[in-house]
Amino acid sequence: MSRTAKLELFAVPDLPLIKEGDDLAALIFQGLSRAGIALRDGDVLALAQKIVSKAEGRGVALASVTPSERALALAEEVQKDPRLVELILSESVRVVRSRPNVLIVEHRLGFVMANAGIDQSNVGPTDGVERALLLPVDPDGSAARLRAALTARAGCAPAVIITDSFGRAWRRGTQGIAIGAAGLPALLDLRGNPDLFGRTLQVSISGFADEIASAASLVQGQGDEAQPVVVVRGLSWTAPPNPAAELVRPAAEDMFR
């Protein structure tokens, strides 16, 4: 990785509340343009998962969900709404841990995470309908499409990541990570780069997109979605791009699930 002299992060201003069908690339481009901000090559746009999910229509009315027997039993154990548990199970390949108030699953995309990433906060009951919001169907694909649309408008090719906040094993508190990425090496393999003294680096594979997501999270904030899109400016990299799927440790390599 080339040396980064200065990193700047700022929110895309004046985004409206996002709803199904919204053209995120157009709204981002308009928000930036109105503020007189031009995107540059090397910029990374970090979008909170929630707005991508909303734009893609991933909200599900809870009233439309009929919990299975399995969901009913699990809901009793974990003390959650059985309809929510049904949705969690439908998005998952495996329950990793379940306890009262805790339901950690392996999401169909391989993420080990609480509640399959399904969110009930900030969903916005504008019509009185109680909704849950699922992760995008294909976050790497969403990032690639957003990148193409932004590139077409901006005349340069920013990278795009889709961010979420995950709980961690061993550590308290959530940390921003990337569930989707396009145009940058989400996983950055520095093996073989010598250190200052010519010794080959020991720890040398970096979760580059996850670190960008954590940085963006500091500006996105939690608790509202008024700043869901952040521009990260000043990074440089030379490695070829790879998607956020590369950040998922295959179950066969994982010692902790």
Next chain:
Amino acid sequence: MSRTAKLELFAVPDLPLIKEGDDLAALIFQGLSRAGIALRDGDVLALAQKIVSKAEGRGVALASVTPSERALALAEEVQKDPRLVELILSESVRVVRSRPNVLIVEHRLGFVMANAGIDQSNVGPTDGVERALLLPVDPDGSAARLRAALTARAGCAPAVIITDSFGRAWRRGTQGIAIGAAGLPALLDLRGNPDLFGRTLQVSISGFADEIASAASLVQGQGDEAQPVVVVRGLSWTAPPNPAAELVRPAAEDMFR
């Protein structure tokens, strides 16, 4: 957390290679002063663990280490230098996972991490002596002392974090985290803050110092220590400070060790 409009990260310029006994606060202050940069209230200084360990004399000559029987057996299993394994065990309370090329332990400070955080890269064999570098004895205490020393020089009170790169369960690649912190809420409890629609947040405890560490890691880089200290400017918070020890999930609460 108050809204962050813009975040800037830049490296403290012109730091020398750090050696035992160096006064890090003085070197940081001098580096900033020569560049005409004044610290401000609210700035966070992110120091790579390596330079803190070096300044504190945590380098151990491998030739001085006599491996125990236990270390010899474990070294054969994990295919590491028995003297290094002896040091790892001496810094740990428990081996969490061991396999060829993998030794994950619970560090005496509670961190679940590879090799007890002991690093052989970038240690700098200036005198031909092969050294390993242990974590600081008390990283929260180190951060507090650095903060006090910087505050005395700078006339304002920056926060300080000590950063490291940790591997993660479930995800590939390392991510910056904070092993020490002073002057900010390392763990930021947002529970009770309503979201935009008045619903109480579900995921609402943030690893604030870890996210700052990840952001700083993007500027620190890996593979050299030429930019080991990064100023993070533009954050704001209202919660009272707590140390990085708060980020360690107690074993009794942990489902994954």
